[in-house]
Amino acid sequence: MILLYTASDYPLDDNEKTVLKALKKIFGKAPLTQPAPDGAASSGTPETEEDRHDDHLVRTKNFQPRRAKKKPKPPLSPKPVEPAWKLQDFQVESMAGKTRFHDFKLAPELMHAIHDQGFTYCTPIQAQVLGHTLKGKDAIGRAQTGTGKTAAFLISIITQLLETPTPEERYMGEPRALIIAPTRELVVQIAKDAETLTRYTKLNVMSFVGGMDFDKQLRLLESKFCDILVATPGRLLDFHQRGEVHLDMVEVMVLDEADRMLDMGFIPQVRQIIRQTPHKGERQTLLFSATFTEDVMNLARQWTVEPAIVEIEPENVASDTVEQHVYAVSSSDKYRLLYNLVSRNDWVRVMVFANRKDEVRYIEEHLSKDGISAAQMSGDVPQHKRIRVLEGFREGKIRVLVATDVAGRGIHVDGISHVINYTLPETPDDYVHRIGRTGRAGSSGTSISFAGEDDAFALPAIERLLGRKIACEMPPAELLVPVSRNT
Template sequence: MLKALKKIFGKGEGEQPAATPTPAAAPAAASQDAEQRPRKPRAPRPEGERTEKAPRAPKSDKPRGERQNKAEQADKPREKTEKVEKTEKPRRERKPKAPVVDNWKLEDFVVEPAEGKTRFHDFNLDPRLMHAIHDLGFPYCTPIQAQVLGFTLKGQDAIGRAQTGTGKTAAFLISIITQLLQTPPPKERYMGEPRALIIAPTRELVVQIAKDAVGLAKYTGLNVMSFVGGMDFDKQLKTLESRFCDILVATPGRLLDFNQRGEVHLDMVEVMVLDEADRMLDMGFIPQVRQIIRQTPFKGERQTLLFSATFTDDVMNLAKQWTVDPAIVEIEPENVASDTVEQHVYAVAGSDKYKLLYNLIAQNDWTRVMVFANRKDEVRRIEERLTKDGISAAQMSGDVPQHKRIKVLEGFREGKIRVLVATDVAGRGIHVDGISHVINFTLPEDPDDYVHRIGRTGRAGSTGTSISFAGEDDAFALPPIEELLGRKINCEMPPTELLKPVPRKHH
């Protein structure tokens, strides 16, 4: 498969990408600007080295120094520009930040070389970033971190296939933070001009990425912001107006809201990340993502990283449109799925599945369980029956409003809700510590979704258990899952006591 992917992008097998590729797609008319803003190799850009442009709004008393954007020459016309003119905020001068007092030294972080492992020390990262990595307890890179950073730290675009839990978030965040530390910000900046942009499909994933970014950037002085739908717009706007934005993590819809109101401008983006591109396709977000990308610099003038659990034709076509000569990194999912999760399959008739689910939770007194089903109506019915039978449960599907999803997730995280029932789309990006069991009420038709589901447990070095119900309607999905994992999963008959009738609740 890797050979075929490399063929799509014109790579020969075993060919090492150049450290300083020349973007073939950059128009000749912008060559002078390209010289002013070299992207590859990454070198600090001299401050103030940008062409002058008329100010965005009459409120500002002097022109704003702004780069000439190659996208204006090579891409479609900018949209909603009239809104920008109406709502532009006055420019605020960049005030020097108080230096972060940090007496920590790299010598405090000793990691011995180990065969077959890559250390973060091997990448010559900024000591402030290394301090945060040390605090987080990450001595060695995961496979995707080792491979991705080898390309992205040189400024190359990359597309990666990796499941949740492989460390891909840290991979792109380390790359972003390194770029922002190496390149000084311009002398004149507007509020609402992020230097790095991360787009993710769900609110839960955005919050998790932003949390990780804050942890990795805590000694750098870089500001991280996150924008999601279903949250107070004015509160997010006040955050945007309070300080400069270095790293912005957002869902597509809310980011477009800010952009079209003239509150966020994306023409200063140096690094753009699209996380879980396959899910953005499934959820219909790609038209919004296209609108967003048209507001950023031309692809030859920004670094673009794209991550996806699967490399479908649609995902690869998007990657080809939005990246320049990308490195292709694939991490096989079986290593993630099998090491920390004990997997079981119960052969059970469809009519007995609910009894089995209820008895498993009630008899074992499990307190933090995720149950997956393939359809929204299944999720709703399971949640309603569990609640009726005295087990605190909540559902997470596309039908649940955003504000309610946030409340549900907080309740589940705090232990007030014992069982979270979800579809694959809603379950993606949920990172809750301490989920002891994942139950597949119905087996997924896509084997990759199985790996994502059971990856909700057994996280951060702990172990977990997954139990799948294989009935007459979904047992066909088991062989492809086993093929993906590279091993058989024993199919058992459930013990008799787990098929007892559900006791009636008397009110």
């Protein structure tokens, strides 16, 4: 590349002047001159398109390419500033027998998020648990899903993390709070609730579950500090064994649905995890379970220090807001009864429970074949599909969700109008948990159980748990007509 300078910029000797004249003659260019000031007449020959192109090759200490003058933009009108939220915006009157969130010392950021959710008074489990955990005590809670226990331990965790200064030296993969849950769906739901409640804080929430992209979860972990980690036992151990997660800074640990983790054989993995956390006297431990079996209480004694015990009776959850029915029906008539109930009543959001995966698959396939949008939820369904299924069910695109008890534990969907027990569960507590999918947050719901020759034996134990009889009736004849199929 040849750089050309003007004579005014660099004094030329005679030989150089001769060379410059020769170059001008060869290329036929007009003499290069200093550009005229803006508004002054320019000297030399008229500028051509080729000249303008060459201007980009010429650089002098005083030369700058001409720029088109921009018209000044009109000043932008200032955006209206939203008034800052104040605790005074969250007014809840005192009421006898009710506990308000105002009755606890909670940070304004947390109260703002609680206000956004429309919460006013604590549920019984929240009022009792927070009364102990906000004082730093360990706690064991017995409550079904739908009672507000998730918000209880999340509010306690968030308060602890906001009140305690963050350690100065800390790795990305060192969570301050750890929540372990048995199913992927439950982990996803807890993490979603945690993100909602931490919205106005600087706390980061992460969730680790199997069946999802490991590298994607790892990149998230490497991008920012993790304050609250929600995980299934297996995937958490994967991260820990690879040295990506360190649990030595855990201040609060929560074990949710401890009885289900026992049933699913997760306790050996949970023991490995807990050994990596600080000693039980140096962390706060909260344990929740739908049942207080001897095995659950043994675990609680090992992992907690003088815990407060909070129990919410399942019959209060099961009977107050859910209308319960039992149909005596032969096993061969169960499917046509299910189909006719859903199709003739035009129900939109229905959950069907069965005991075995093959039953779940059979029900879903036949409903889909007979024109009712249905999907299944069991351990055989990949995680990415499970998330899509739940979203479709929430949005009403899927009318019937068929699930096993294990998969159903993590399903939190508002607006479920009916729960149908295609087969009665062998464990009475599972019955209470199943019908708790409807009638949530004070709304009403209906459960219908099919009692056949193979599972009617489970009904007496369920009634003993509820403390009352459930009338068993014969289904109307029109609900047992054969399913008409277009062949």
